[in-house]
Amino acid sequence: MKTKISMIKNASEDEKEIQEAAEIIKNGGTVVFPTETVYGLGADGLNSEAVKKIFEAKGRPQDNPLIIHVSSKDLNLYAEEVPQIANKLVEKFWPGPLTIILKKKDIVPNETSASLDSIGIRMPNNEIALKLIELSETTIAAPSANISGRPSPTDLQRCVEDLDGKVDCILGGEQSDIGVESTIVDCTVNPPLVLRPGGVTLEMLREIDPNINIDPAIMKKPEPNLKPKAPGMKYRHYAPKAKVTIVSGNKKNTIEKIKEMVHYNIEKKKKVCILTVDENEKEYSEGIKISLGSLNDLSTVARNLFETLRKCDDIGADVVFAESFEQKGVGIAIMNRLNKAAGFDIVEV
Ligand code: TXA
Ligand code: MG
Helix, strand or coil: CCCEEEECCCCCCCHHHHHHHHHHHHCCCCEEECCCCCCEEEEECCCHHHHHHHHHHHCCCCCCCCEEECCCCCHHHCEECCCHHHHHHHHHHCCCCEEEEEEECCCCCHHHHCCCCEEEEECCCCHHHHHHHHHHCCCEECCECCCCCCCCCCCHHHHHHHHCCCCCEEEECCCCCCCCCCEEEECCCCCCEEEECCCCCHHHHHHHCCCCEECHHHHCCCECCECCCCHHHHCCCCCCCCEEEEEECCHHHHHHHHHHHHHHHHHCCCCEEEEECCCCHHHCCCCEEEECCCCCCHHHHHHHHHHHHHHHHHHCCCEEEEECCCCCCCHHHHHHHHHHHCCCCEEEC
């Protein structure tokens, strides 16, 4: 398949390119587009044949439902039994990194929802994405635009790397600002439950409803009797080719342990990367150090996380050691993605 690749500088000036991409969506094709969280691989969410192409291009397991992207705040377009809390969350956080799970209307095909009777709905905070949805005159189903299992892409180049030749069109825009996927909140239950942490933090959600909780399964290694409620959260994910190990503990012990493991692996002729922060970078004398940002600015750490995991692949790392982050604010989303990238290989010190 020949993929048309266009870089969009400005959504209103480059409307012609977006219009062409919208025609592809209308005709049942696939279009990669930027969002503020990560790039998405879109198709008409109401067209089951189009949606199947998303699963094919990504190599995505069939039982993993898609999120539909909208340009209107009217939840009743695609959902039924919309509780008041869902509308409140939409009013506060849309457009933005928040996906709301609701009971789906029949117009949303089973291919999109992976046969669940619920559907995830999100309004992205990105002009190109919003314009594309509007001009497509439908809702766009879109998972992250990576080959299944790989770190989600946050810029055009990474989408091209994974999907050139597998989709009809790739629209490039700015680097994704948030860097981790949207927060998913299940509003089919009361109180609502966070199924995936993201840019809208638990603290922010609790300002709207203090009873909102996080699915206890998502920070733990998947077990048969404690399954995450978002089907996609059970897979190993976000992972570079290298083996990732997280070291968790106080600063001094963490650095000592990582140094010891780095030295051991270098002696064994392994290529070693260390994911660290500005504050600790200078402590390491061996291994390839990559700082994710400052401990005082976890938003930057989130923005850099997936790109850094992909850099480890570019470098050809065999093993990666990562420091851990406090599970507060966006730190919860960062640790959720890191844990999964590491397959929950965590060394406590
Ligand atoms: O930020 C995002 O949400 C990005 C951008 C492109 O919008 N999209 C994204 O999609 O991350 P994806 O497919 O990579 O992740 C969707 C997650 C999966 O874990 C899936 O299992 C869960 O959402 N999900 C979707 N529909 C669901 C439903 N009805 N009930 C529970 N979980 C659902
Ligand atoms: Mg994904």
